[in-house]
Amino acid sequence: MHLYTYDGSFEGLLTVVFEAYERKAWPTAIEQQHLAQPSMFGETVAVPADEQKAQRVWQGLQKKLSGGALKELYHTFLWEQPGFEQLIFDYIRLAFGSNENIEGNYAAPCVLQVQQAAKQVHREKHRMEAFVRFQKTSDGLFYATISPDFNVLPLIVRHFEKRYADQRWAIYDTRRRYGAYYDLQSTRLINLELPPQQRQATVAAAALDAEEEGYRQLWQVYFESVNIPERRNPKLHLRHLPRRYWKYLSEKQPQSLR
Structure with a gap:
């Protein structure tokens, strides 16, 4: 053996x-x-x-x-x-x-x-690319946390490099305790030991940009305006958007739940 x-x-x-x-x-x-x-x-x-x-x-x-x-x-x-x-x-x-x-x-x-x-x-990989939502911090960094079932962070980096090439951003995997940081030139994987209170899907309010809350509310209003109650299909909705991904989405935060 x-x-x-x-x-x-x-x-x-x-x-x-x-x-x-x-x-x-x-x-x-x-x-x-x-x-x-x-x-x-x-x-x-x-x-x-x-x-x-x-x-x-x-x-x-x-x-x-x-x-x-x-x-x-x-x-x-x-x-x-x-x-x-x-x-x-x-x-x-x-x-x-x-x-x-x-x-x-x-x-x-x-x-x-x-x-x-x-x-x-x-x-x-495709779900993370679709459902990740960034929050802008007071120093201009766009920050997001993920906790995927599998270690897909290395696979999604290229997608966000192309989509947000003109912004500094960081994505942190709270389950595996490492992240990716893009500095407008290149992306590197980084190891961070964040305290438990920071290993969550949202950034502390004090660290957010002053306009971030307004953008989040605007998105929720948009989501509510395009939602047609008569066409709601909860089973189909959950099949395409499992509940474990809701924590990433602004439209699924408590203010917009029904």
């Missing part, structure tokens, strides 16, 4: 793949170092991330998989559900061990699971 631990990065996970092939010792489990529990049976192998080794694995995958499949593999990494590392390893091992393209081999459980995980992440 072989437990491999890594630093939690995608490069680190690809390095685990390299090391497993180098040792010819397939993992029975792969865990992040800060989450791993000492194993009473078998061997625990701590694998430091190595960019060159990770690149060699990625280049090998490029020869075996299409661009779409490579994207699905990365999306599965962002999926973060229990066992996702082992799922990725099994998929990669199947790809390297086959002379044919495996992308349509749904008889292999890992192929179907990777596609399903990627679809879930892709859906969450």
Whole structure:
């Protein structure tokens, strides 16, 4: 039995793949170092991330998989559900061990699971792009918090870079405690340790720009004016806009609820 631990990065996970092939010792489990529990049976192998080794694995995958499949593999990494590392390893091992393209081999459980995980992440990405609402702070920064089911922050950065290229903005993932900051030139991922009272969907009133409340009320008035009570369909509404996303939307704040 072989437990491999890594630093939690995608490069680190690809390095685990390299090391497993180098040792010819397939993992029975792969865990992040800060989450791993000492194993009473078998061997625990701590694998430091190595960019060159990770690149060699990625280049090998490029020869075996299409661009779409490579994207699905990365999306599965962002999926973060229990066992996702082992799922990725099994998929990669199947790809390297086959002379044919495996992308349509749904008889292999890992192929179907990777596609399903990627679809879930892709859906969450689009919802975050649609539902994120920024609040303008007193120093001119547009700030938003998110708490997505999956780690989609790296996937939505490009969308907001294009949409708000002329504004400084920051998006903070309260669940994973890191964010993205755009300074009008480039975006960088940042780690923040905010106190619990700041890990919420709204900015404290004292930190907001003086006009922010007026804009929020204006949006609520607009939403109410275009809403047609006779055409309300709560079930359809919840299907397209699940309740867990309401905390991001100005029109769903207490002042506009019915």
